[in-house]
Amino acid sequence: MSTWRWVAMWVRRLSLPQPLGKRGEVAAARFLQRLGYLIVARGERDMLGELDVIAIDHRTVVFVEVKTRKSHDAGHPAEAVGEAKQRRLTRLALGYLKRHDLLEHQARFDVVAVTWPSTKKRPTIEHYINAFAPTGQHQMFG
Numbered sequence: 001m002s003t004w005r006w007v008a009m010w011v012r013r014l015s016l017p018q019p020l021g022k023r024g025e026v027a028a029a030r031f032l033q034r035l036g037y038l039i040v041a042r043g044e045r046d047m048l049g050e051l052d053v054i055a056i057d058h059r060t061v062v063f064v065e066v067k068t069r070k071s072h073d074a075g076h077p078a079e080a081v082g083e084a085k086q087r088r089l090t091r092l093a094l095g096y097l098k099r100h101d102l103l104e105h106q107a108r109f110d111v112v113a114v115t116w117p118s119t120k121k122r123p124t125i126e127h128y129i130n131a132f133a134p135t136g137q138h139q140m141f142g
Helices: 003-015 020-034 083-099
Strands: 038-046 049-057 060-069 106-115 124-132
Touching: 020 038, 020 049, 020 060, 020 106, 020 124, 038 083, 049 083, 060 083, 083 106
Parallel strands: 060 106
Antiparallel strands: 038 049, 049 060, 106 124
């Protein structure tokens, strides 16, 4: 592939608008940083799924699920974090804590609901601290 063709491909890729979910995650991470959270990972994946944002709030590891919607027509974004999603996030978080030797640290789950209508330049962001307790068989959080 010629250099010019490669450059043109990357310019096109960079100029494409980001999907709504990705824009919501970026906005949520910036919001949390402004609150003083230290973002340590975004989009952390393993075989079970993905953790949207992992942050540190004082001495607590915070697993943040970000839900982004254009409107509340189909319900509030935070309502999409049901029991099955909570169980999956609990398993993912436990795996992350084990891999990084953090099992002795306090951890919690937050939800950030982002509502971003296509007519608005900036979203509405709602942060639910300690949104749910670990669920399922993996409830070993402090």
